[in-house]
Amino acid sequence: MAAKPVFIGIDVAKDWVDVAVRPAGTAxxxxxxxxxxxxxxxxxxxxxxxxxxxxxxxxxxxxxxAALGAAAIPAAAVNPRQVRDFARxxxxxxxxxxxxxxxxxxxxxxxxxxPQALAPEEARELAALVARRQQVIQxxxxxxxxxxxxxxxxxxxxxxxxxxxxxxxxxxDTDLTTRLRASPLWRExxxxxxSVPGIGxxxxxxxxxSLPELGTLSRRKIAALVGVxxxxxxxxxxxxxxxxxxxxxxxxxxxxMPTLVAVRHNPVLRAFYERLLTAGKSKxxxxxxxxxxxxxILNAMLKQHTTWETHHALTT
Numbered sequence: 001m002a003a004k005p006v007f008i009g010i011d012v013a014k015d016w017v018d019v020a021v022r023p024a025g026t027a028x029x030x031x032x033x034x035x036x037x038x039x040x041x042x043x044x045x046x047x048x049x050x051x052x053x054x055x056x057x058x059x060x061x062x063x064x065x066a067a068l069g070a071a072a073i074p075a076a077a078v079n080p081r082q083v084r085d086f087a088r089x090x091x092x093x094x095x096x097x098x099x100x101x102x103x104x105x106x107x108x109x110x111x112x113x114x115p116q117a118l119a120p121e122e123a124r125e126l127a128a129l130v131a132r133r134q135q136v137i138q139x140x141x142x143x144x145x146x147x148x149x150x151x152x153x154x155x156x157x158x159x160x161x162x163x164x165x166x167x168x169x170x171x172x173d174t175d176l177t178t179r180l181r182a183s184p185l186w187r188e189x190x191x192x193x194x195s196v197p198g199i200g201x202x203x204x205x206x207x208x209x210s211l212p213e214l215g216t217l218s219r220r221k222i223a224a225l226v227g228v229x230x231x232x233x234x235x236x237x238x239x240x241x242x243x244x245x246x247x248x249x250x251x252x253x254x255x256x257m258p259t260l261v262a263v264r265h266n267p268v269l270r271a272f273y274e275r276l277l278t279a280g281k282s283k284x285x286x287x288x289x290x291x292x293x294x295x296x297i298l299n300a301m302l303k304q305h306t307t308w309e310t311h312h313a314l315t316t
Contacts, residue, residue, distance in 0.1 A: 005109070006047055007021075007105050008022070008047070008049045008053070009100075009103065009107070010052060010054045011100040011101040011104060012032065012061045013032065013057075014032065014060060016030060016097075017030050017036070018100065018101040019040065020098070020104070021049075022105040022106060022108075037063065040064075041067050044073055049073065051074050051076060052073055052074065052108075053078055053104050053107065053113050054076075054077050054104070055078060055079075055080045055083055055104060056078065056080060059128075061077050062124065065077060066124070075115060076108075076113050076114065078107070082107070083100075083107050086103065090103075090106075122179070122183065125179070126176070126179055126208065126209045127209040130205045130210065133173070134250065136172065137169070144162060147159070180204075189214075189302060190204055192305070192308075193208075193302075195309065196266075196294075196297070196298065196301070196308040197262065197308070198258040198261035198265065199258050206253075206254035210248060210254075214299055215301075215302025215303045222295060222299045223296060226255075226295055227248060227252055228247065228291050228295060255291050255295060259287060259294055263287065268297075269290050272289075273286050273290050276290075
């Protein structure tokens with residue numbers, strides 16, 4: 001007889017993880033350290049799960065996903081919003097780590113989550129450097145805002161911090177560029193992305209690290225994945241406005257400035273933007289539509305291995 005499917009949900013915290021097994025209903029807590037991870041992997045190997053599902057929790061889940069991947073245990077990280085919405089649909093309003101783990105296991109079974117391929121070590125390192133770069137940018141902006149309100153005696157101290165953060169930014173950019181140029185695949189993708197007017201190093205780093213699916217999905221799927229696809233809000237006689245939500249916020253942030261540049265200087269997107277404004281669309285809606293169009297162009301370029309100039313010539 002075939003083995004019954006086993007679905008495991010794991011709620012990851014900084015110091016421990018809560019594990020729930022479905023349909024057996026067993027649950028336990030394990031310290032989130034090297035010994036705890038090793039023990040957990042051994043237990044899960046013996047259970048031979050159909051899928052192990054974790055919530056994406058700000059990077060805390062990365063170590064465990066790597067260990068599960070190394071042990072060939074099928075695993076996936078899911079958006080916490082999906083799990084919360086699923087829990088609400090079941091009327092589960094209480095929230096504890098143990099209940100969260102059980103809900104994740106139930107969600108894994110109901111949604112038929114598929115395992116995710118483990119990102120190569122180089123890709124994980126690139127993503128970590130891009131995340132660190134964004135943190136440095138946020139710290140620099142915060143210090144610059146404090147400087148505007150500070151007395152001269154404090155401004156001098158703030159200037160030293162800003163200079164150190166700027167130095168860190170330059171070193172991160174150098175490291176990221178070196179890594180991209182060292183990989184033939186990334187080097188080709190980087191060259192294709194940079195051929196688009198308005199796409200600079202920051203957007204390129206984020207797209208390569210945080211959107212590895214770029215160039216492999218359809219235009220609708222890539223737009224939905226990033227969160228720039230308008231979603232219906234219709235029910236019965238209600239006809240609501242289409243809105244964009246969910247998706248990868250850091251990718252949308254990375255695309256925002258290139259889109260602003262494009263609607264002013266890129267002939268294709270400028271014409272598209274002006275056509276939407278003429279049709280009565282608000283500037284915010286038009287800009288979001290341009291962001292979606294830019295994303296789908298980038299997706300097509302990487303899929304077809306064409307530069308901006310070549311792609312533009314083929315589509316005009």
